Amino acid sequence: MIKETIQKAFNEQIKKELDSAYLYLSMAAYFDSQNLEGMSHWMKVQAKEEFKHAMKFYEHINERGGRVELFGLEKPVKEWKDPFEVFKHVYEHEQKVTASINNLVELAERENDRAAYVFLQWFVNEQIEEEANASKIVQTFEKIKDSPVGIIMMDRELAKRE
Ligand code: FEO
Numbered sequence: 001m002i003k004e005t006i007q008k009a010f011n012e013q014i015k016k017e018l019d020s021a022y023l024y025l026s027m028a029a030y031f032d033s034q035n036l037e038g039m040s041h042w043m044k045v046q047a048k049e050e051f052k053h054a055m056k057f058y059e060h061i062n063e064r065g066g067r068v069e070l071f072g073l074e075k076p077v078k079e080w081k082d083p084f085e086v087f088k089h090v091y092e093h094e095q096k097v098t099a100s101i102n103n104l105v106e107l108a109e110r111e112n113d114r115a116a117y118v119f120l121q122w123f124v125n126e127q128i129e130e131e132a133n134a135s136k137i138v139q140t141f142e143k144i145k146d147s148p149v150g151i152i153m154m155d156r157e158l159a160k161r162e
Pocket of ligand 1: 053
């Protein structure tokens with residue numbers, strides 16, 4: 001049976017993962033409004049990933065005899081200055097998610113919850129990848145600045161995400 005403290009923290013993490021999905025969907029809508037379909041595609045894939053993350057927490061709570069509780073989602077930002085600002089936002093956001101996962105790992109250790117600790121290792125590794133992906137895109141944007149050709153090239157590149 002899952003402890004109340006872990007259940008509460010995991011339910012809060014479900015909300016954070018769904019907030020992330022919602023934020024990335026808002027970014028997709030921004031890119032669609034700018035006719036940057038490749039970037040929009042990247043964000044839609046990212047939003048789906050976040051939904052999967054939320055579901056992992058959902059299933060873990062269920063499998064351990066806990067009770068999933070859903071909260072209201074944050075209204076995401078709608079506008080950004082340019083695509084570079086959007087991806088900087090993604091990188092900052094993922095750093096916050098990493099901090100949140102690390103807090104959960106500390107909680108699992110404090111509560112001596114081995115199952116939660118092992119479960120969270122997947123997220124520790126996933127966050128390395130999430131931050132690296134966003135950071136790589138930010139670094140490329142730093143090189144192209146606001147070159148229109150560079151933006152189009154980036155849009156084509158990001159359309160390839162599976
Ligand atoms: Fe679920 Fe992007 O972290």
